[in-house]
Amino acid sequence: MAESLSLPAQRPRHSLGSALCTLIIATLAALLVWRGLNGLLPRELWWQALWSPDLDSPNQVLLHFSFAPRLLVSLMVGAALGLAGTLFQQILRNPLAEPVTLGVAAGANLALSVTTIWAPTLLIHGLEAVTLAGAGLATLALFSFAWGRQLSPLRFILAGMVISLYCNALNALLVLFNHDYLIDLLLWQAGSINQSGWDGVLYLAPRLAVAAALAVLLIRPLAALGLEDQSAASIGVSLRTTRGLGLLIAVALSAFVTSVVGIIGFIGLAAPAIARMTGARTLRQRLLWAPLLGAALLCLVDQCARELSRLVGEVPAGILTAVFSVPLLLWLLARQRSGGIQPHRTSLGQPTAHPWRPILLVAGLLVVLLIPAVFLAKGLHGWQWAEFSELHWRLPRVFGALAAGAMLAMAGLLVQRLTGNPMASPEVLGASSGAALGVLVLFLLVPQPQALMLPAASLGALLTLAALLWFAWRSAFSPERLLLTGVCLTTLMGALSTLLMASGDPRMTALMSWMTGSTYQVDAAAATTAVILAVLLGAAAMLLARPLDLLGLGNGTAAALGLRLSVSHLTILLLAALLTAAATLMVGPLSFVGLIAPHIARHLGVRRALPQLLLSAGAGALIMLLADWLGRNLAYPWPVSAGLLAAFIGCPYFLWLMQRERRG
Incomplete structure (x- = not known):
């Protein structure tokens, strides 16, 4: 039977109403x-x-x-x-x-x-x-x-x-x-x-x-x-x-x-x-x-x-x-009738008996890649090792990318666990688009906006989150309604951002780089803040391991086992939006890392929520670190945004997952 999306049945009426x-x-x-x-x-x-x-x-x-x-x-x-x-x-x-x-x-x-x-x-x-x-x-x-x-x-x-x-x-x-x-x-x-x-x-x-x-x-x-x-x-x-x-x-x-x-x-x-x-x-x-x-x-x-x-x-x-x-x-x-859209709960690969081994493997890869990311770069005379005097501007970018990748990955895992759909990603929440719009408005209204970027981005993300939570509450936090509500808000924020970017204001030109996911503007203070937020929000996510595991069994089973669905949905949604908004401050509104990293954890056989969170965070940090390093060197001296490189990886991967599910 073909799955369709329809409106509730109503009594047939003549089309005179359309004419009126x-x-x-x-x-x-x-x-x-x-x-x-x-x-x-x-x-x-x-x-x-x-x-x-x-x-x-x-x-x-x-x-x-x-x-x-x-x-x-x-x-x-x-x-x-x-x-x-x-x-x-x-x-x-x-x-x-x-x-x-x-x-x-x-x-x-x-x-x-x-x-x-x-x-x-x-x-x-x-x-x-x-x-x-x-x-x-x-x-x-x-x-x-x-x-x-x-x-x-x-x-x-x-x-x-x-x-x-x-x-x-x-x-x-x-x-x-x-x-x-x-x-x-x-x-x-x-x-x-x-x-x-x-x-x-x-x-x-x-x-x-x-x-x-x-x-x-x-x-x-x-x-x-x-x-x-x-x-x-x-x-x-x-x-x-x-x-x-x-x-x-x-x-x-x-x-x-x-x-x-x-x-x-x-x-x-x-x-x-x-x-x-x-x-x-x-x-x-x-x-x-x-x-x-x-x-x-x-x-x-x-x-x-x-x-x-x-x-x-x-x-x-x-x-x-x-x-x-x-x-x-x-x-x-x-x-729409509830149940018009049914999310899928899929399982990729066989579960591993030792989930900590892939976590240690990813952590080792992070340490190995961190050395060339900090010290090795292309310059006027080709590839060369950096001197310690050059690290004051390179280290903030590296650690900012690491923190942003980890936060996006954890946000992606929370969204996918919440919706039961492995193809969901943080973009559907609209929080990153709201944060970006807040920064754009700030640059148009304030002569010296740099010191207020964090409050403006946070305000934009929180206002978008408030709208999302209100509509989600009206639908009893239905996962499918949540996804499509996020699509609505992302569409609105994107349209308003396009209007501001097309205004011709020279300040908007300066923000184009950040909008595509560049870490060029990340300084020591911003990187330190990002690392602290990643640690605190990551710890909060790990405290939700049990609700996340229960939600993987389905809402009915989770409720039968004593999980308060509305409270759990609200808490997970709030944390996912905060993780997405904090990462947006570092690398702009692109977050395909939130799609890729959780799937890497699943393909490595990790099924439980706690090791999945750790492995996803490590994989997300690894992807964003690699994207930032390649973006600084591939087209030297012209930098390519790290978020954009991650998006180039994420979209084909997303479509490949859809084809895999279709064939299955």
């Missing part, structure tokens, strides 16, 4: 459009400015070449995303699926950045082929590693999240080394619908029309995908062909939109969800009302962004859509 909702949203958007038009020209000049503007009148030129095409593009992009979201959700039987949550938009985004730097001649004939290639590769990666015997919503959402994070990390690295060249592209990729002519309208109109026509032709076979696979096949539907064609249309629409306006989230999720909840129960009804709702929604959001930009400067519509998406995602999660 569309009318309300469209009316609000029309009022803002009317206000904008009146602010440009008198009513009697609107028609003239639209069809034959007076080129000597700035306001007529603005209406003809900017306001009008921007309005039409917002309508077409909203309709395209509503249609793409409906197709993704129908094919995957997952109401949380859309181009952003599946990583499709991030793949197209990265392809544009890569092409802009290394093959700009490919853009002469347009962006279509580039964005299609990027979106197609991201989709192939998603389905290669997440598709299994069952349609698992959790697997698809987590795989899409990791692919999106990986593409965004690569994009951040490209911007770091080509900031002046890519800063405008970064702002545009944040989702800007600004237009300077009619090219976007002429580009999108025929493509949207063809995609809509193909979707109409596929209504009957696509509707059968809502059944079980065996039932759909028994009535003559070719599952592979129908899914392939439907995905092709949805991916193409996502790529077309990205090539014109960058990444626009929320609409592909919100429009089908609102259509479904206001009465559009059948696929035919959703294919009609979701694009109309998407067009009205994006038009309303874009007009709000335009009004806001008059007060605070340019605000990309994509940022506002991301801000609106989080409440909707959380509301959807609250309405």
Whole structure:
């Protein structure tokens, strides 16, 4: 039986509710459009400015070449995303699926950045082929590693999240080394619908029309995908062909939109969800009302962004859509039946009878690697041993990386034990993204922010944690709700961080290195603080060994053995978030070490919580120490961020684990 994610059963209603909702949203958007038009020209000049503007009148030129095409593009992009979201959700039987949550938009985004730097001649004939290639590769990666015997919503959402994070990390690295060249592209990729002519309208109109026509032709076979696979096949539907064609249309629409306006989230999720909840129960009804709702929604959001930009400067519509998406995602999660997503409890390899042997092995490797990490480095005359006078700046980086790696590894193990899912990682908590956002805001508001980085990062992480705990409490600390709530908060924090990074402020350029995971700014005081925090928080984690072991048996068994689930979940979650936030201060918001290190412990046969914590901490410290040393020397004299190198290892490893689970 295919696993699906669905909303609670409700009485069938006519789609008049969708029509009424569309009318309300469209009316609000029309009022803002009317206000904008009146602010440009008198009513009697609107028609003239639209069809034959007076080129000597700035306001007529603005209406003809900017306001009008921007309005039409917002309508077409909203309709395209509503249609793409409906197709993704129908094919995957997952109401949380859309181009952003599946990583499709991030793949197209990265392809544009890569092409802009290394093959700009490919853009002469347009962006279509580039964005299609990027979106197609991201989709192939998603389905290669997440598709299994069952349609698992959790697997698809987590795989899409990791692919999106990986593409965004690569994009951040490209911007770091080509900031002046890519800063405008970064702002545009944040989702800007600004237009300077009619090219976007002429580009999108025929493509949207063809995609809509193909979707109409596929209504009957696509509707059968809502059944079980065996039932759909028994009535003559070719599952592979129908899914392939439907995905092709949805991916193409996502790529077309990205090539014109960058990444626009929320609409592909919100429009089908609102259509479904206001009465559009059948696929035919959703294919009609979701694009109309998407067009009205994006038009309303874009007009709000335009009004806001008059007060605070340019605000990309994509940022506002991301801000609106989080409440909707959380509301959807609250309405889903419990058990719609089931986490997996897996066991890799055979347990070892001597768990302390691998711990001693990793500790020995740490000591051996510590010597070259501190003393051996590449310089102007090649590899050479450092003098003691050079250690005052190298030792803080080394010990900062060690502490951060250990804390991330322990946080990853706590998250995986808590959720029962070996593919979870600290990113889903959102704490690292919240800490990064706190630092970015600090640098914009305070002239001398260095002394306040620790309080700002802690405040950002704690505020994010407070939101996470509140939503988790409302769902009784359900592990699957916890994971997806973290995805929501990470999406919001990432969108706000992108807006700040794209602001053009020179202080944001200085933080790009830290955002990608560099240890360059770690000094002796910061390293000492990190080591102390790692020891204290690690000791607290070890005190939770018994609850962690009991949770590995399942919530029901753990409760029967006397474990207070709510208290245990709350304590483990709080400690995991604190570990993640403290490590973020050292190496930025990338934490794929939290995924890799616990799996190393499992592959070495360690099953009990206490030795797993020790072995994971040692493995995480070893990985981050190696990444920091390689980052300082591989491309000398240009440093590569340690967190980014760890991410390059972590994402392929994550996808390999998904493929391993799928084959199993």
